Amino acid sequence: MKKKDMHAYTYAYEKIRDQILSGEIEPHIKLTEEMLAEKFGISRTPIRSAIAKLEQEGMIRNKRIFIPTANDIRHIFQVRILIEGYAANYCSKFISEDALNRLKKCVEVGFDGTLEEVMEANHEFHQIIIQETRNPLMISIIDKMQSIIYLFRKTVVGQKRPHLIDEHANIYKAIENHDDQLAQQLMVEHLEKDLEFSLSRINN
Amino acid sequence: MKKKDMHAYTYAYEKIRDQILSGEIEPHIKLTEEMLAEKFGISRTPIRSAIAKLEQEGMIRNKRIFIPTANDIRHIFQVRILIEGYAANYCSKFISEDALNRLKKCVEVGFDGTLEEVMEANHEFHQIIIQETRNPLMISIIDKMQSIIYLFRKTVVGQKRPHLIDEHANIYKAIENHDDQLAQQLMVEHLEKDLEFSLSRINN
C-alpha cells in the first residue's frame, strides 16, 4: 500500500523491485513504462525514474529483468570475493561486540531455523561483515550485487548448498579469534564454492 | 554542439558532467533543473534524467557538486586500493602485449610530456591496468570513483605529487617481469601515498 507521504517514484521503485524479487514479474517480459504505470495506477513519469534507478543498480537491463550469464556471475563473484574477503579480514581486527553476537546468532539460526529463517540469516551473516567495514561505498557495492545474486538464485538455483552453514561457523570462529588471515581465507573459499555451485546450476 | 542523433538527456548528461569537471559549473551552487534547462536550451525532463544519473554515480549530491570529506576520500581509496591492487596483480599474469606497450608509453610520456599530456597519461596508466581485468563491474566501479577523485583533485589539490611517475615506472617493471606480488604491493603503496597526499591538502 502506498504511504501517503511517499513519492510515487519511490513507491514505484520499491514495488517493481519487490515484484521482480518475488517473481511476481516474470523474467523475459519487457518492462514497458505504460504497462507498469497502468499496473500501479500512476503515470509514466515516476515509473521512468524507478526503472532508471533499477537499471543503474543492475537489476534491469534493456527494459528486462537482468539474467546474468555465467561470465556475469564470475565477474560479480570476482568483486565479491575481493571485497568480502577483505571485509572478513577487517572484521577480525575491528568487529564490535554487538556485531559479533549478531554474527553468532546467524550461525545458530543456520543450524536450527526454518528454511525461511536460514535463508534470511545467511544473508544477514554476510551483511554484518560488510557493514562492519563502515565503508558506505563497499556496503553499497555489495548491496547491489546481492540483489542480482539473490534474483539469480531464486530463478536458477532455488536450492541450498551443502556445508554452507559449517563454513559460516568456521568464518565466525576465525573472526572471534581475531585470526584475520584465516577469516579472509575461509571467506574467499566459501565464496568460491558458492560461485562453483551457482555455475553448476547454469550449465545443465 | 549537440549531435543531431543524440538524445537530449545524453547531451545534458555529458554537458553537465564536463562543465562540472572543467570547473565551469562551480561547486556549492545549487543545480536546479530550470537553471540547467535554460542553460542548455532544453526542457527540464532530460535534465532530470541527467542529474539522476550523475547523482547515482556520486558526482552530485543533494543537487550540489559532491565535495568529499576526508573520510569520503578514505573510503574511496580503501576500495581503490583493494581493486587496483588486485588488478595490478592480475595484470602481471595476464596482460596482453598491446596493453603492456601502452602502459610503457604512459610511463614515457610521464617523463617527457607536457603537463597536460602527463595528467592524461597518468590517468590512462591506471585505466589500462583496470581494463585488463576485463571485468566490466570492476571497471565501472573504478570509473565512477575516478570522476570524483579527479574532481576533488582539481578543486582541492591542483598540483602534482612528487615521485608519482617513478612509482608508475616501478609498477610497470613489476608487471613486465610478471612479478604479481610486487606489482600489487607497489600499486597499494602508490595509492596509499596518493591518499596521504590528497588528505594533506584538505587539512590546511
Next chain:
DNA sequence: TTAAAAAATATTGTACACAATATTTTTTAA
C-alpha cells in the same frame, strides 16, 4: 529583538499530450 506562524517564492514531482524512435507487421518486387 526574537521565535513561531504565515505568506510568498522557488523548486521539484506528476500527468499528459505530442514528437521522435524503435519494433513489428504487411506489402511489394524479384
Next chain:
DNA sequence: TTAAAAAATATTGTGTACAATATTTTTTAA
C-alpha cells in the same frame, strides 16, 4: 517463397502545465 521496402503499431523521449513540497521571506505576538 524470400528479402527489401513501406506501413502500421508500440514505445520511449520531450515539452509543458499544474500540483505538491521545500525553502525563503515576511509578519506577528511575546
